[in-house]
Amino acid sequence: MSLHPIIATPEQIPWIPGSQALGEMSLFQGEETVHFKVLSDRRSEGGGMAQIVRFSPPPGMLIKIVANARSDEHIYILTGGHGDKSGRQRLFPGDYLLHPAGLAHGAFLAIETTGYQVYSGEPDELVDFQVLPIGG
Numbered sequence: 001m002s003l004h005p006i007i008a009t010p011e012q013i014p015w016i017p018g019s020q021a022l023g024e025m026s027l028f029q030g031e032e033t034v035h036f037k038v039l040s041d042r043r044s045e046g047g048g049m050a051q052i053v054r055f056s057p058p059p060g061m062l063i064k065i066v067a068n069a070r071s072d073e074h075i076y077i078l079t080g081g082h083g084d085k086s087g088r089q090r091l092f093p094g095d096y097l098l099h100p101a102g103l104a105h106g107a108f109l110a111i112e113t114t115g116y117q118v119y120s121g122e123p124d125e126l127v128d129f130q131v132l133p134i135g136g
Contacts, residue, residue, distance in 0.1 A: 006040065010052060013037045028058055028131040048119045052078070055109045057131065062087055062110040066128035071121030073099040080113030087134040099124075110134055 018026035018034025026034045037052040048071060057063045062083065075097040082091040087110035091097070099105045101120070104127075117123075 008039075010037055010039075013039065013052075015054070022126065022129060025129045028061070031058070033057060033063055033131055043122065048121050049123065050116070050118045052114060052116055054112065054114045055080070056112050057109055060134055061131050062108050062134050064106070064108055064128065064130045064132055065126070066104070066106040067099075067124035067126050069099040069101050069103045069105065070123065070125055071101050071119050073097075073120075073124060074118040075099070076116045078114045078116060080109070080111045082107045082113070083110045084108055085135060 015035040015037055017032045018036065019032060021036065022034065026032060033056050035054045035056070039050040039052065041049040043049055055063050062085070077091055077093050077095045077097075079093055081089045081093065081095065083089045085108055087108075089111070106128075
């Protein structure tokens with residue numbers, strides 16, 4: 001078996017609606033609030049996966065996420081950022097997060113945010129996903 005690099009630009013990879021992976025919880029009034037671009041998925045070979053994810057909260061709303069890390073999760077914020085319940089931004093483009101396997105964690109996203117995520121194995125177990133009024 002020979003190994004070859006996989007080369008693609010993100011523009012060549014289609015956005016996948018979040019509802020395909022998360023079900024209707026990622027919809028708000030019928031609109032998608034999450035989209036993914038799966039860059040690689042080597043879980044069937046004992047590896048992990050990499051993806052670009054874009055969160056699009058509706059105006060005046062924020063996306064609340066609570067999850068458990070099933071493997072090490074590396075996140076690099078490309079645009080936007082994470083905030084608090086009031087919508088105040090706390091993490092910015094260029095910030096890096098590591099959620100080690102087993103860590104319960106969460107995020108509030110009040111602005112459109114795009115991140116690069118790499119999982120060393122299985123992606124997070126999603127515990128809660130809600131679209132809420134900012135400050136609510």
